[in-house]
Amino acid sequence: MSGPADIEYTGVRELRGPLVVVEGVSGVGWDEFATIGLDSGERRHGLVLEVDRDLAVVQVLEDTAGMDRSGTRVAFSGSPLRIPVGPGWLGRVCDGRGEPADGGPPVLGGAFAAVGGAPVNPVHREPPTEPVLTGVGAVDVLTTLVRGQKLPVFSAAGLPHLELAVQIAAQATCGGEPFAVVFAGMGLTHADAAFVRDGLAERSAARDLVLFLNTADDPVIERLLTPRLALTVAEDLAFTRGRHVLVVMTDMTAYSEALREVSAARGEIPARRAYPGYLYSDLASLYERCGRIRGRPGSVTVLPVLTMPAGDITHPVPDLTGYITEGQIVLSAEAYGAGTYPPVDPLASLSRLMRKGTGAGRTRADHPAVAAQLIAALARSRQVRELADLIGRQALSPTDLGHLDLEDAFRARFLAQDTRENRPLEEALDRAWEVLLTLPDSQLGMLPADLLAAHRHPRGEAPP
Template sequence: MSGPVEVEYTGVRELRGPLVVVEGVSGVGWDEFATIVLDSGERRHGLVLEVDRDLAVVQVLEDTAGMNRTGTRVAFSGSPMRIPVGAGWLGRVGNGRGEPADGGPPVLGGSYEAVGGAPINPVRREPPNDPVLTGVGAVDVLTTLVRGQKLPVFSAAGLPHLELAVQIAAQATCGGEPFAVVFAGMGLTHADTAFVRDGLAARSAARELVLFLNTADDPVIERLLTPRLALTVAEHLAFAQGRHVLVVMTDMTAYSEALREVSAARGEIPARRAYPGYLYSDLASLYERCGRIRGRPGSLTILPVLTMPAGDITHPVPDLTGYITEGQIVLSADVQAAGTYPPVDPLASLSRLMRKGTGAGRTRADHPAVAAQLIAALARSRQVAELADLIGRAALSPTDLRHLELQDAFRDRFLPQGTDEDRSLDDSLDRAWEVLLTLPRSQLGMLPADLLDTHAPPRREERR
């Protein structure tokens, strides 16, 4: 995983949490990969976080438990941490250090790439313009995911965000083009890990999936490494091998808490809610690795999943994520309480690049208009429902009552879906039409007349 060892040091000044402070170093650089040999002969690995004159601060991937200052040797490789990349990862499961966790042999790749990655030249970026279909109707119709986009899922404790992430990872497609999914799990329980592996077993057996799983009892440093390993493997599959790759990362709040813990161990000055001041740039260094590159056929799309502590969307992690990404899919506790899966709040959710990836030649010609009209109708339905709570249903107009019917139809016939139900886009759009046609034609002003003539029989207006 690293280059040849060049220099070895024995001057360990301090062990502090997951950190080792080595003195007397020379020529050591930031982000350099290190091998740590204990006096028992055990080998551990680390990354250089900071260099100050002859001191180097190394974060130990396996933690510092059982280490002594004396007898510990630290060897620096002279290069950043690297991982083998290539199609050999497809169908494999790795841990948070990039080592096989499925009992199989080491992954051999034609080349090794630095885990930190390299930024994409903005001049070479191509705008996203084709959809990634997830098989989840609420996502595909109302917040369409576009190739090269970064679209987070905002959730809260107790909501089925992991189930939704696994379902999307299991069902996502790119219209028959070469496709792969890289799933990075951070801070998962062992039950969650088993659920992820079982839910994605079929895609893994088809060699369309790479899994990196970090559990809650693994060293916290690995949690920072897991998404970087996943993105490095995904970048090679996308930009070197021409696949369309979807990277699902869950849970980014667990990742951010790990970053806060390491920052505290380093003695850094805390910022908002004790998170480090560089949380924004650190998250951006992950999210901005997606996209499309001019002259290369592949694409890299990111779906980060995060939980909002106490459902607070102004919490630093969702707040900063919202600044970096292009929309959000918001899960609602109210919808979940009604027994509906997936509990998506359509009015709080948004895909800013949806118009780039929908319409004739991409999804269906009526898709953009249907999605816009459905969102507008749901917004009006919510207003009517609030009005009904104040003055009672008996005081509502016939049109207002139709909007309440639409709200019920949306929750009964469009939104509900099984956790293993792969719903086609045509089926989802047809359901959207069915919901919309609970309204009179006069309330569907965002739909072109030719579409209404096709989908709304005239006799419906006669009965109104």
């Protein structure tokens, strides 16, 4: 991290929660990195949140516990927080500030990069066109993740979003090209942090994973820093080292609550649900650090995971996330209650860039048609189920009964998957065909006739 400057300020006016208000400063700028010295010899670190004439408000990364006004000295570095970048991060487990949590030495690098990142000119962005395969059939077939995309997972308390995030981080690949995963955990319990480390141990040992773990009892400011560190490391691995990088960030609701807490400590006027009015732009400053840059190798793909309080999709965090990102993967309490994992709701989920990254030469030629037909059939199945609740199953036509059977087959044959099962795309698409072929041809109008015939009679036998 950046070193301290020569001038140390001792005029601490106030200690307020995670904030230090320093007076008598000059030449200090917003987002500047600061080093805080205590009489005990301990050194802490902070970032400048606000400057007003000769006052600077500094958020302390390690919190202000144990500090007193008279024994505190603050030195400003003259530049934003910077961290070393390079391949040395691969295989490491760190806390939310980037300090080693695996017993190893501090991470070193040949260059430094500002954790705030650098805006990318939209003219220099390449459109996403290639898939990132996760080994989770429901995601790969129905909401395909594309390199350079930002695709969030919407969940609720009690649903296995962390298990899904770890499974995707452990299994994701991009067709044999250089690949890495950066996993940022925010506000995790110690049991969840141990689960993440265990689930990703193999990938970490292979040195294609970087792990940042911020636990619930860590300082709240650290939670705001964790995703920025992760994205800074990912950008270097992608655009300098030529890797395709998947950044998994969980839980963005914990991040947003930390932002709300700091905002309240600063005395800012709250907006909806007491979140700060700049929540949208703050989330966008993270989510938009993805993509591909023309003329540079590699890509950054972002998979944020967030929990919707009380399952409310209109809550500010999922609501604003939906505006910024390119679709969503929604987990269903109903499917999970029925014992299905992953409990993905296919009708509420969407990948807006899916058609850019699927089809011949990318996944499989029949992939777009199969996915579209399966979604359409499931939508009809849901309508039939609601109709059956009104008039009874015995009043349904044979075709309607077939749609009810399709919904059961979808969950049992296609959706259900073990938490450690890495399902190849070919197998997932074949399972989708199995489900669709439980319906008569008359109900599969979105599939080309020759394609349907080839799968209905794979050995060329004549139709009955």
